[in-house]
Amino acid sequence: MKYSKLFGKTIKETPKDATLSSHKLLYRAGYIRESTAGRYYLLPLGIKVQQKIQQIIKEEMDKAGAQEMITPVLHPKELWKETNRTNSVGFELMSIKDRNEFEFVLGGTAEEMMVDLVRKFQISYKDLPFNLYQFSVKFRDELRARGGLLRVREFVMKDAYSFHTTEEDFKKEYQLMMDTYTRIFEKLGLKTTIVESDNGYIGGEYCHEFVVESEIGESKFLVTEDGSYAAHEDVAKFILENVSSDEQLKPMEDVLGKGIIGVEELAKFLKIPVEKTTKTILFETDKGKVIAAAVRGGFDINEVKLIHIIGCNGLKLASAETVKKVTGAEVGYAGVLNLPKEVKVYFDESMFGRKNFETGANRTNYHTINVNFGRDLPEPKEFYDFKLAKEGYISPDGQKLIAKRGIEVGNIFQLGFHYSSKMKGANFRDSDGKQKPYYMGCYGIGLGRTLATIVEVYNDDKGIIWPEAVAPYQVHIVGLDGLGEKEYKHLLAEGVETLFDDRLNLSAGEKFADADLIGIPYRVVVSKRTEDKLEVKKRSEKQTRFLALQSLLEMLKS
Secondary structure: OEHHHOOOOOOOOOOOOOOOHHHHHHHHOOOEEEOOOOOEEEOHHHHHHHHHHHHHHHHHHHHOOOEEOOOOOEEEHHHHHHOOHHHHOOOOOOEEEOOOOOEEEEOOOOHHHHHHHHOOOOOEHHHOOEEEEEEEEEEOOOOOOEOOOOEOOEEEEEEEEEEEOOHHHHHHHHHHHHHHHHHHHHHOOOOOEEEEOOOHHHOOOOEEEEEEEOOOOOEEEEEEOOOOOEEEOOOOOOOOOOOOOOOOOOOOEEEEOOOOOOHHHHHHHHOOOHHHOEEEEEEEEOOOOEEEEEEEOOOOEOHHHHHHHHOOOOEEEOOHHHHHHHHOOOOOOOOOOOOOOOOEEEEEHHHOOOOOEEEEOOOOOEEEEEEOEOOOEOOOOOOEOOEOOOOOOEOOOOOEEEEEEEEEEEEEEEEEOOOOOOOOOOEEEOOOOOEEEOEEEEEEEEHHHHHHHHHHHOEEOOEEOOOOOOOOOOEEEEEOOOOOHHHHHHHHHOOOOEEEEOOOOOOHHHHHHHHHHHOOOEEEEEOHHHOOOEEEEEOOOOOEEEEOHHHHHHHHHO
């Protein structure tokens, strides 16, 4: 491609809302342009990179035995109603109607479509397992699109769905996909951490994100120094320090602490350790119920864990009006004593074995001290784990946890019987002749987000530095003094992907700056000064070499 003819040239300006390196560089270098918020044009350079990424994914998925297909973009809403997803999940659905008033959902994910397809066939246990995948446009009505291609409302995803006879059979495919994803990201030049994560409303123990460590990432996870344990903060576990004691029970009493809110300030005021305080938070479930969650002072409540314990689809902090109605007090003074019977209290395991602890008095400005289970309130029938893990806590294998941030580029997780049990006829015929539901798995990679992540990892103050596997072109010829046409045609004839900057009346410095910004692996300068040699510089290196054209070809092919 001659740069003079390329649609989408470099520019100096960046969008006003661009804060991330990938957003700025992809825009300035001529890879993307925004349509509306969260929706992007991929320009010729951008689509070439995405196609390279897609090809690597396809090769590895095919090697793993998965089969490519495509589903329609418009999903009949009736399918989503079958699984109750239109009511039970706060999914960013986008709906439309056709001329016959038939309702569709713009595909944000394709579980229902895949199950609907498979149930159209008479599947036997002998046909299983199989893994179907696609590259298709997905739509999410994101509340907050941001970061260029990192969080968008329309994007291409590789999503795959596996069908199995049993959980044991699924576990084999799960490991195969984990290994496949590892190879994919290695080929793309990305070092990923496989992080245990939350499976949302589906639940289950098999769910992992592939995360590229980055300070701009939205995934917060905790990892041990040797990497043997890595988990998203939503699911991370840690060893709880035992605080049980043999101290004598003291008389319970209410203490006036006007305006004292927050466990640190309260502990200082009461002259007790923070561990003696209690954090009690009131929540409203998606079904309108009010619940209370109590955890030992010093810990925070992990709402994701709590949602799974309660068995609801969502939680929100109770409003000030609701808190006043339930406790009789202003926000900040809620406690576990004398709450209405309809308000269920969930006690975290950190509450177990405590003596003489503090709790809010459910009276504005008052706190109750020396509270004890068995005497002042019933011993809970069950304690739960809904503490939020933090850096410095001890992992299940006895190591200190280190907090990190990263960009999620892929995920794999268990679907189990969630969809096949809800959708009528989603069964296979087993060896005993009986109809049984499929056990399923799901595996996704966002191509645009992966593209942006590569740029976040590979760049410098001059521009992008593409890994060779995904670069839009292998060689960027910079022609000076009107030269370069002969070398350009020769490289094309040899099958080398080449971008030729053939523009006239432009300084060498301007052309070099554009080449650095665009980020193609090899810059080749052709000028009168180099005579019969070519000035070759790898984008990721400072060294410049002078090579004959044949030597350049041998180097590229090797």
